[in-house]
Amino acid sequence: MLEPVLINGEWRAASDAGTFNAYDPSTAETFPETFPVSSMEDVEAALDAGHEAVRRLRDIPPTAIADFLDAFGEGLLENRDQLVASAHAETGLPAEPRLNSVELPRTADQLHQAAAAVRDRSWVTATIDTATGIRSMFRPLEKPVAVFGPNNFPFAFNSVSGGDFAAAIAAGNPVIGKAHSSHPMTTKLLTEVAYAAVQTAGLPAAMVQLIYRLDHADGAAFAGHRKLGAIGFTGGRHGGLSLKGPADAAGIPVYLEMSSVNPVFVLPGALRARGEEIAEEFYGSCTLGVGQFCTNPGLVIVPTGPDGDVFVDAAKRLFADGDPGILLGPPGHIADSVATLEGAGAEVVVGGSVVEGGGFSFANTILTAPAGAFIADPEGLQTEAFGPVSLIIRAGGIEDMVAIAGALDGNLTGSIYSDPDGADEQEYGSLEPELRPHVGRLLNDKMPTGVAVSPAMNHGGPFPSTGHPGFTAVGMPAAIHRFAALHCYDNVAEHRLPVEIRDENPNGVMYRFIDRQWTRDDVA
Amino acid sequence: MLEPVLINGEWRAASDAGTFNAYDPSTAETFPETFPVSSMEDVEAALDAGHEAVRRLRDIPPTAIADFLDAFGEGLLENRDQLVASAHAETGLPAEPRLNSVELPRTADQLHQAAAAVRDRSWVTATIDTATGIRSMFRPLEKPVAVFGPNNFPFAFNSVSGGDFAAAIAAGNPVIGKAHSSHPMTTKLLTEVAYAAVQTAGLPAAMVQLIYRLDHADGAAFAGHRKLGAIGFTGGRHGGLSLKGPADAAGIPVYLEMSSVNPVFVLPGALRARGEEIAEEFYGSCTLGVGQFCTNPGLVIVPTGPDGDVFVDAAKRLFADGDPGILLGPPGHIADSVATLEGAGAEVVVGGSVVEGGGFSFANTILTAPAGAFIADPEGLQTEAFGPVSLIIRAGGIEDMVAIAGALDGNLTGSIYSDPDGADEQEYGSLEPELRPHVGRLLNDKMPTGVAVSPAMNHGGPFPSTGHPGFTAVGMPAAIHRFAALHCYDNVAEHRLPVEIRDENPNGVMYRFIDRQWTRDDVA
Secondary structure, three states, rough: OEEEEEOOOOEOOOOOOOOEEEEEEOOOOOOOOOEEEEOOOOOHHHHHHHHHHHHHHHHOOOOHHHHHHHHHHHHHHHHHHHHHHHHHHHHHOHHHHHHHHHHHHHHHHHHHHHHHHHHHHHHHHHHEOOOOOOEEEEEEEEOOOEEEEEHHHHOOOOOOOOOOHHHHOOOOOOOEEEEOOOOOHHHHHHHHHHHHHHHHHOOOHHHHHEEEOHHHHHHHHHOOOOOOEEEEEOOOHHHHHHHHHHHHHOOOEEEEOOOOEEEEEOOHHHHHHHHHHHHHHHHHHHHHHHHHHOOOOOOOEOOOOOOHHHHHHHHHHHHHOOOOOOOOOOOHHHHHHHHHHHHHEEEEOOOOOOOOOOOEOOOOEEEEEEEHHHHHHHHHHHOOOOOOOEEEEEOOHHHHHHHHOOOOOEEEEEEEEOOOOOHHHHHHHHHHHHHOOOOOOOOEEOOOOOOOOOOOOOOOOOOEEEEOOOOOOOOOOHHHOOOOOOOEEEEOOOOOOOHHHHHOOOOOOEEEEOOOOEEOOOOO | OEEEEEEEEEOOOOOOOOOOOOEEOOOOEOOEEEOOOOOOOHHHHHHHHHHHHHHHHOOHHHHHHHHHHHHHHHHHHHHHHHHHHHHHHHHOOOOOHHHHHHHHHHHHHHHHHHHHHHHHHHHHEEEOOOOEEEEEEEEEEEEEEEOOOOOOOOOEEEEEEHHHHHHHHOOOOOOEEOOOOOHHHHHHHHHHHHHHHHHHOOHHHHEEEEEEEEEEEEHHHOOOOOOOOOEEOOHHHHHHHHHHHEEEEEEEOEEOOOOOOOEEOOHHHHHHHHHHHHHHHHHHHHHHHHHHHOOOOOOOEEEEEHHHHHHHHHHHHHHHHOOOOOOOOOOOOHHHHHHHHHHOOOEEEEOEEEOOOOOOOOOOOOEEEEHHHHOOOOOOHHOOOOOOEEEEEOOOOOOHHHHHOOOOOOOOOEEEEEEOOOOOHHHHHHHHHHHHHHHEEEEEEOOOOOOOOOOOOOOOOOOEEEOOOOOOOOOHHHHHHHEEEEEEEOOOOOOHOOOOOOOOOOOOOOOEEEOOOOEOOOOO
């Protein structure tokens, strides 16, 4: 039996364009459930239904959207056993603590934070200029948004429960989810929970729709479709760029979170003070989720000399001794990336190869290279290996570190470890200004893999880590702005304005920018 | 003698790639001053100098940038006679009131508003989450920004004095101005005034640089250059898209303000109450600046029947009786657009042809077409004619108007005129929701050509009027965000943070978003 897609509130057979089965990554066998590849017929139907939903949404207050987000968050917890079991089976990620005690509650919390932002309404940036009679605010795109989820977070970045989904819905847009092919059943179960919440909240049927897969040409046609409002994508660079081209050509905002090696610089004083401890943090961060995090520390810059050797030796022991985990999919791409790194002048010192056996696995791997090799081929040595793999560059001094920082591509994060008693202040002062423009989030004395859902978070960064340096994919309310249009009202009578920019503050808690002051007051 | 370019503080000969002369639009003769076409050698030199400026800016407080903007604004007024004379000669726009009493003071005011935003600093959206120790703010791109100015506002949108320039500088970025070829001397004079202010304020020499022209291939190479931080462009769709392609491919944010027909809907009650008066407003708006405004009302939708006939007849008289003005350049493109409109089913009822004589001129022109023609070919009948030309569509009823609104492309503005006593409320309620998503600024009972520099302004709109529906090109502080990167600091010690996100509010007036509250207080 072929699993159904969800279009306009109906679980129905997909238009006929092929099928696929997901893998059990612990055995490399396929699951029996068969999922459909959709054709443009499904895409067109979903877009048309999304437009109908947009029309209906005009008469629905934002509180109903908040109700949906809250109900969906609660639904995740109510259905956690089934969801966790499915996600564990499809991804090989541990049920405990990762899926059940970390990722699922985090996903529910993110939906509740989005709901709170919708109720508060400050995110709309209601701006009132009483001198000119001009008022503006962010409003929905009034077109459906497509969300393409990645393989590595079956809940927190899922196309129908993750950060892009929550942000696009919070902005008031219907979402068409494109499941990741590695966990279609989990995505289907999440969509069932989401759709129940759609009904509870009284939202239009097409508020949440689901397809599983498109061939390359149809994916491009979807991305550049004039009925599409925006795209949220998390995944690899190749996939992201294949959507970016057609979306850009059609003028469709496309938010991509693509690839990053997340450089970690360890300054000399930090090494002296606690080199082995930092090596343990590095090992823990690099093997978390079997290295399949967007913020995985894939590049570590450590001084040459005895303190650096102690760090590298400790890391080598930890990587060699640690059990390799189960990967989300076949490890060939990791082997390819390691080969590319070797071709660019790096040497494998631990691991480096596929682990043969029942499931998908790759040895915990460290490569090393001298600073000169990195400066000679920064592109080659920034090749992302999406797994438990990191490249350690040995830097002769702070000048090498500064040169490496200057040669970096855009990254989501960059970390600097320094001496807790201040011995590295001068080196920090040289390095930080060179590193800062290359990363979205700068960390001190901390590995990059934790991404808190905080209003101050930036899970973003310069191209090619994302498509635009001014937006974050995580953190409410900032992430919502990606999926909104700026609407200005010039000389429009009070009763015709959206309630958010009328004289009276409609909920008393929304901050508004009135005559250049942020306030919760009514217009005087 | 060949005029020099300004690169890294030096007025020097351009790299040798050809020359051009601007036209006197009142005579169609070329001016004697010869300007250079630059090659990539100039572009590379300007980008490298811009990067050096970025390094120096790290040690310069934002108050120096505000000082520059204020000094430049004052410099415009001090040099107004020379600037106005040059702009009048090169554009044919009237010295009074347009250039001297409207556009130049407005441009100075915009620079002062940008300066005030820089001093206030609220635009950086300093966000502090005390629970997680994460803090974020918008900061400069740390790469130079290219600004391509249009032909129609030699001051207010000039590449070295206009809104994009002011916003890019206010965000802390050096600007490389690409003059519009129709007014290179005015741009050179503005750059002299700007550079004097750069020196007064103690900013790096490459804060403001100027080239005049690039051939098509070099323009594309500039737009996609990895050393470029962002692009601000105002002009035609063809030119904008020629930059958008390479910029998008390189992941460079590109803000385009391209083309718009700015639909004006006149509801039946408005026609009954003051049809002739609205016709006068329409005529004034459509011929302002000889119709060469981005917000020119190029499409007017008027009901069939006697009241509509009165409006159309009044408009025809006004357009036929009004003297055609001097255009910015040769009128061939307007004739082409009129021919395209005719080919798509419109009929010329006034004007329609080039005015022969000494200078560049095109007759004030009205075309008309029935609603059915528009619905049959909405793309053809939305062809922009950049001049004193407008297409009047006769709508059989509100259903026609709603259908026309639904078939609109993205526009900067949309206007609805309605009965002052409320007779059109029902029609307004049907039309507004269909029009709203297609326009950046919705006006009531007002023609679209005034664009106030207000914090609530949106001079932006859905593609293809601009490249992104979430940004405005006019209005401080919102316009500044286009040229900034979101920078997050995670676990970074207080003394290493930018002053804007330390515990103490550095100037006491900056609004910051601390634990989800907008406040001017220090962190508690």
